[in-house]
Amino acid sequence: MIAVLLCGCAQFGNYMVPQTMTLRRDWPEAVPRHTEIPGVPFFPQLENQCGPAAMATVLSHSGAAVTPEPLERQIYLPARQGSLQVEMLAAPRRWGRVGYLLAPRYADVLREVAAGNPVIVLEDVSQLFFSQWHYAVLTGFDYRRGDLYLRSGSDPRQVTSFTAFERNWMKSGYWAMVVTAPDRIPVTATESGWIDALIALERGGNRDASIAGYQAALERWPDNLQAAIGLANLYHQRGSMADAAQVLRRTLARHPRSTVAMNNLAQTLSDQGRHAEALLQVDEALKLNGPFESQVLATRQLILSRMQASGGAPATSQ
Amino acid sequence: MISFKKNTCRVLAVSLLVLSFQTARAGMIGTEQAAADAGATSQRGMVMSVLQRADTAAQLQARGIDPAQARERVAAMTDQEVSRLASDMQSAPAGAGMDSGAWLAVVVVAGLIWYFAFRK
Numbered sequence: 001m002i003a004v005l006l007c008g009c010a011q012f013g014n015y016m017v018p019q020t021m022t023l024r025r026d027w028p029e030a031v032p033r034h035t036e037i038p039g040v041p042f043f044p045q046l047e048n049q050c051g052p053a054a055m056a057t058v059l060s061h062s063g064a065a066v067t068p069e070p071l072e073r074q075i076y077l078p079a080r081q082g083s084l085q086v087e088m089l090a091a092p093r094r095w096g097r098v099g100y101l102l103a104p105r106y107a108d109v110l111r112e113v114a115a116g117n118p119v120i121v122l123e124d125v126s127q128l129f130f131s132q133w134h135y136a137v138l139t140g141f142d143y144r145r146g147d148l149y150l151r152s153g154s155d156p157r158q159v160t161s162f163t164a165f166e167r168n169w170m171k172s173g174y175w176a177m178v179v180t181a182p183d184r185i186p187v188t189a190t191e192s193g194w195i196d197a198l199i200a201l202e203r204g205g206n207r208d209a210s211i212a213g214y215q216a217a218l219e220r221w222p223d224n225l226q227a228a229i230g231l232a233n234l235y236h237q238r239g240s241m242a243d244a245a246q247v248l249r250r251t252l253a254r255h256p257r258s259t260v261a262m263n264n265l266a267q268t269l270s271d272q273g274r275h276a277e278a279l280l281q282v283d284e285a286l287k288l289n290g291p292f293e294s295q296v297l298a299t300r301q302l303i304l305s306r307m308q309a310s311g312g313a314p315a316t317s318q
Numbered sequence: 319m320i321s322f323k324k325n326t327c328r329v330l331a332v333s334l335l336v337l338s339f340q341t342a343r344a345g346m347i348g349t350e351q352a353a354a355d356a357g358a359t360s361q362r363g364m365v366m367s368v369l370q371r372a373d374t375a376a377q378l379q380a381r382g383i384d385p386a387q388a389r390e391r392v393a394a395m396t397d398q399e400v401s402r403l404a405s406d407m408q409s410a411p412a413g414a415g416m417d418s419g420a421w422l423a424v425v426v427v428a429g430l431i432w433y434f435a436f437r438k
Contacts, residue, residue: 047415048415074390074391077378079381080407081414082412082413083412083413083414084406084407085410085411085413086402086403089399090394090395091394094394122411122413131411132414133411133412135415172411195353196353199396200395203393203394203396204394204395226353229349229352236346260347263346263347267345267346295344298345299345
């Protein structure tokens with residue numbers, strides 16, 4: 001009889017708080033049972049401003065000196081009286097930081113906190129039939145006591161249980177994100193996920209941050225083509241032609257059939273005044289019959305016109 | 319919305335000029351372009367992206383953001399995110415925290431429950 005009840009309880013637990021139950025069986029490897037990140041700033045939120053407050057907290061911790069006020073202009077949406085998730089992910093780029101969306105799993109979130117990265121979580125704090133969305137920052141936990149520690153609203157150290165927190169957090173689909181400096185890769189980041197985040201950072205416009213990001217990514221994943229292309233492009237933009245050419249040559253050693261790398265190397269060589277080499281390179285690119293053909297042809301045209309302008313006759317191309 | 323029409327007209331005019339003078343651009347192939355699929359990098363794809371950004375920025379303006387800030391917010395996002403923002407603005411979760419409105423609802427509901435429970 002008791003066995004039946006216990007089984008029933010376990011089933012109920014699996015239904016109500018599935019991820020907490022999973023932690024019981026499957027605590028993430030190498031993650032301590034209790035930890036708290038020291039020195040995480042606290043910004044008590046103003047009304048409806050949990051987004052800016054949470055973002056200021058993690059941005060400051062990542063080394064960008066910022067308070068909630070300027071963030072309000074970047075994240076808060078007056079008509080919705082709150083902050084949208086996609087804007088939370090984009091905002092760090094304007095401060096030279098990367099916003100990275102974590103996998104929707106307790107294990108990943110705990111792992112990031114254990115590694116020293118506070119995590120912004122989206123939870124529904126209403127216990128009633130309507131939703132009350134709220135961003136809080138997870139800064140620590142003590143699994144032996146079943147407690148989590150959050151910077152939340154006006155509370156610098158809200159203590160909540162794993163189960164109660166999961167009930168609120170699951171309603172957002174277990175949404176969680178970290179904000180890190182571009183050369184500090186989150187411990188749970190995947191190669192493709194992180195590279196996408198860096199490309200988005202580049203779009204956001206901070207060149208030095210993006211260069212640092214791509215450099216670190218290439219150290220971690222030396223075969224990643226997109227990071228190499230990105231790095232070379234930024235060196236080129238900055239005027240560091242020799243650096244750009246070096247990155248592209250190394251890239252071609254690993255990816256001999258990359259049209260983009262060949263095209264960009266050709267352009268870089270031409271920009272260095274080495275038009276004859278550039279022409280050879282762009283012809284190699286065309287031989288590949290890969291994508292971006294029209295752009296490669298346009299690059300070739302540019303190289304030829306520069307050769308003629310500088311008085312050298314173009315080499316007869318095959 | 320007048321500002322939306324104005325923005326669209328501006329963007330269309332610029333796009334027509336761009337398309338009529340250029341087929342393909344020489345020079346470095348960009349990181350985003352290299353990573354994206356063929357659809358996004360076509361001329362049509364690029365024009366659609368510019369249009370969507372203008373449209374989404376206008377929608378932010380309509381929801382209380384000043385024009386310059388709206389453009390900057392959109393500029394920090396990838397094409398996919400801009401598209402996501404456009405659809406999220408209406409009804410996706412907007413984190414705010416506990417506010418007075420929620421407490422009022424709690425009081426009202428509690429009052430109603432008490433009223434109907436004790437009326438019998």
